Amino acid sequence: MKKSATIYDISEKLNISAATVSRALNNHPKISIKTKELVLATAKELNYKQNTLAQALKSGKTNNVGIIVPYINSNFFSSVIRGIEEELSLHGYHVIICQSHEDVDLERKQLNTLLNAQVDGIFMSVSKTTQDISHIEAAKESNIPIIFFDRKKDIKGTSTVTIDDYKAGFEATEHLIKQGCKKICHLSGDLRLEIYQNRYKGYVDALRENNLRVRKDFIIPIESSIQGGVDAINALWSLPIQPDGIFSASDYAALGACQQLKKQKINIPNDVAIIGFSNEPFTQYMELPISSIDQTPDIMGKISAQVFLEYMNENFSGITIEKKVVLKPKIYIRKSSKRK
Amino acid sequence: MKKSATIYDISEKLNISAATVSRALNNHPKISIKTKELVLATAKELNYKQNTLAQALKSGKTNNVGIIVPYINSNFFSSVIRGIEEELSLHGYHVIICQSHEDVDLERKQLNTLLNAQVDGIFMSVSKTTQDISHIEAAKESNIPIIFFDRKKDIKGTSTVTIDDYKAGFEATEHLIKQGCKKICHLSGDLRLEIYQNRYKGYVDALRENNLRVRKDFIIPIESSIQGGVDAINALWSLPIQPDGIFSASDYAALGACQQLKKQKINIPNDVAIIGFSNEPFTQYMELPISSIDQTPDIMGKISAQVFLEYMNENFSGITIEKKVVLKPKIYIRKSSKRK
Numbered sequence: 001m002k003k004s005a006t007i008y009d010i011s012e013k014l015n016i017s018a019a020t021v022s023r024a025l026n027n028h029p030k031i032s033i034k035t036k037e038l039v040l041a042t043a044k045e046l047n048y049k050q051n052t053l054a055q056a057l058k059s060g061k062t063n064n065v066g067i068i069v070p071y072i073n074s075n076f077f078s079s080v081i082r083g084i085e086e087e088l089s090l091h092g093y094h095v096i097i098c099q100s101h102e103d104v105d106l107e108r109k110q111l112n113t114l115l116n117a118q119v120d121g122i123f124m125s126v127s128k129t130t131q132d133i134s135h136i137e138a139a140k141e142s143n144i145p146i147i148f149f150d151r152k153k154d155i156k157g158t159s160t161v162t163i164d165d166y167k168a169g170f171e172a173t174e175h176l177i178k179q180g181c182k183k184i185c186h187l188s189g190d191l192r193l194e195i196y197q198n199r200y201k202g203y204v205d206a207l208r209e210n211n212l213r214v215r216k217d218f219i220i221p222i223e224s225s226i227q228g229g230v231d232a233i234n235a236l237w238s239l240p241i242q243p244d245g246i247f248s249a250s251d252y253a254a255l256g257a258c259q260q261l262k263k264q265k266i267n268i269p270n271d272v273a274i275i276g277f278s279n280e281p282f283t284q285y286m287e288l289p290i291s292s293i294d295q296t297p298d299i300m301g302k303i304s305a306q307v308f309l310e311y312m313n314e315n316f317s318g319i320t321i322e323k324k325v326v327l328k329p330k331i332y333i334r335k336s337s338k339r340k
Numbered sequence: 341m342k343k344s345a346t347i348y349d350i351s352e353k354l355n356i357s358a359a360t361v362s363r364a365l366n367n368h369p370k371i372s373i374k375t376k377e378l379v380l381a382t383a384k385e386l387n388y389k390q391n392t393l394a395q396a397l398k399s400g401k402t403n404n405v406g407i408i409v410p411y412i413n414s415n416f417f418s419s420v421i422r423g424i425e426e427e428l429s430l431h432g433y434h435v436i437i438c439q440s441h442e443d444v445d446l447e448r449k450q451l452n453t454l455l456n457a458q459v460d461g462i463f464m465s466v467s468k469t470t471q472d473i474s475h476i477e478a479a480k481e482s483n484i485p486i487i488f489f490d491r492k493k494d495i496k497g498t499s500t501v502t503i504d505d506y507k508a509g510f511e512a513t514e515h516l517i518k519q520g521c522k523k524i525c526h527l528s529g530d531l532r533l534e535i536y537q538n539r540y541k542g543y544v545d546a547l548r549e550n551n552l553r554v555r556k557d558f559i560i561p562i563e564s565s566i567q568g569g570v571d572a573i574n575a576l577w578s579l580p581i582q583p584d585g586i587f588s589a590s591d592y593a594a595l596g597a598c599q600q601l602k603k604q605k606i607n608i609p610n611d612v613a614i615i616g617f618s619n620e621p622f623t624q625y626m627e628l629p630i631s632s633i634d635q636t637p638d639i640m641g642k643i644s645a646q647v648f649l650e651y652m653n654e655n656f657s658g659i660t661i662e663k664k665v666v667l668k669p670k671i672y673i674r675k676s677s678k679r680k
Contacts, residue, residue: 064453078413094453097437113434117457287627
């Protein structure tokens with residue numbers, strides 16, 4: 001193992017105390033700019049590398065932040081992560097990513113992993129199975145900012161960046177109504193999660209405001225997968241009455257529904273109009289492009305990062321921040337739901 | 341901040357020395373099973389939590405591993421990561437993920453972040469810009485296993501898990517030849533990366549073995565994006581001769597090529613047959629499903645994890661492992677290239 005220079009090598013070379021070298025390297029206000037410059041130049045010359053962790057234990061900062069998401073293989077989560085990284089890299093932060101795979105036990109362990117890695121902040125979107133939030137409350141005691149994005153929990157002292165899922169559900173449903181749909185069904189996500197609850201509520205209220213009946217058998221809980229959409233169509237087409245519009249809380253399920261309806265020679269959008277959710281890139285690639293709701297994940301990531309940076313600035317003056325940012329969803333109307 | 345129990349609280353309660361408590365918690369062979377059980381039960385009762393990092397500094401193990409990939413938003417990389425996680429979670433390891441965004445400077449920093457977080461091993465797929473490998477060689481000095489997957493570097497003492505990209509390029513090209521294509525072009529990736537070099541060599545050799553001319557102007561370097569494919573078609577259709585087959589090193593570029601050819605009313609696969617690379621899920625969703633090469637990322641992940649576990653076992657007996665695993669690519673023939 002190649003021996004790297006220590007602060008003692010710098011101190012010897014410059015004939016100043018190791019304590020002064022250490023203070024200079026850590027930008028201590030008591031050290032003159034001239035000495036700092038001299039120390040930095042010598043450190044560079046001797047190829048001195050600060051041990052980040054040792055440095056962190058001293059300064060309390062690693063310039064690393066952690067992100068916990070249910071999974072990385074969706075355009076939504078990977079785009080939020082990208083947004084956070086782009087914003088934070090400008091400020092010298094690096095990002096460590098963990099997946100919970102929708103498992104609260106794994107989420108708890110990943111949170112501990114990040115805390116033990118001495119991250120300066122944690123961004124998270126909780127798993128479906130996260131009912132007990134004691135691990136997040138315990139993490140708060142580490143006095144580092146916790147910022148929820150999309151899938152949040154209301155915990156005092158934490159910040160949240162979400163989109164208005166209620167409005168998104170309302171607008172998607174209203175769009176179908178304006179296309180002439182009267183029997184609109186909803187392929188709903190896991191209603192234990194607030195985001196899916198809100199999309200569902202938006203759907204119900206849009207129907208009610210337009211004097212359309214809310215049918216219980218038209219609310220189908222699905223997995224966010226192609227198969228989920230196929231199964232939903234099979235379930236719906238075994239009912240006495242079939243829908244003429246589908247608002248799916250998942251683009252993948254919307255795609256599965258499209259595939260299954262085409263197999264049955266049902267015309268989209270004229271017999272059944274369809275709108276999905278998340279604006280996954282494939283929705284536009286299709287020969288029958290699928291309407292969808294964009295959650296502006298890049299903006300969500302950037303704003304989450306900005307909330308973190310605010311916290312880092314304010315923290316020095318002892319102020320606690322608790323910020324709630326709600327973004328506006330963007331609706332993209334494509335062939336799958338455009339009748340005229 | 342709630343004060344948690346320390347080993348001194350346990351030692352006081354049981355009236356044994358703190359050193360004994362510490363040894364019992366760390367499963368020291370000199371401590372009897374009876375004492376270990378007693379200490380663990382008391383630790384649980386008093387809600388004692390070991391500081392993982394402090395524990396790691398002692399045992400040299402954190403049970404965390406790090407993964408560095410160019411980006412997470414491709415099915416290939418997220419599937420390899422999933423494979424690694426699935427295999428390692430059975431052995432109590434957690435996974436931390438970092439993105440290099442194809443930037444060697446960022447890759448260097450992420451590598452340091454992981455080393456400072458005291459990970460037990462590193463899995464990596466290098467960035468396009470990684471020519472200088474001194475940061476990886478330096479990381480080797482930490483004496484933790486480094487396992488490359490897909491995009492490897494040949495560094496003594498590290499292991500690699502790759503697929504046979506040469507064979508994949510050869511088979512894809514040969515398939516197009518068997519469909520009757522005589523003027524096959526190649527949309528190539530960044531040839532600084534070995535994987536793209538090998539796909540390119542496979543393409544060239546398949547043409548030569550079948551007595552077909554290798555045309556320089558039929559080798560188009562592209563970005564792995566839809567636009568990359570669109571641009572390639574525009575470039576090719578401004579040449580005096582056009583291809584009747586396309587082997588793209590990227591599924592996204594294959595998709596862009598399909599879209600642009602359709603716009604020009606060129607029939608796929610009869611006028612131009614197309615095959616992509618990576619078997620991204622969207623290739624099968626399309627109304628015109630795209631042929632592709634599957635890199636078996638799940639298996640690549642699992643085997644990478646197994647190589648790591650072997651290393652962890654062998655390490656105790658002082659043996660160094662250097663393993664080179666090469667997986668077989670799987671070709672999926674779909675409508676975009678199937679003429680009969």
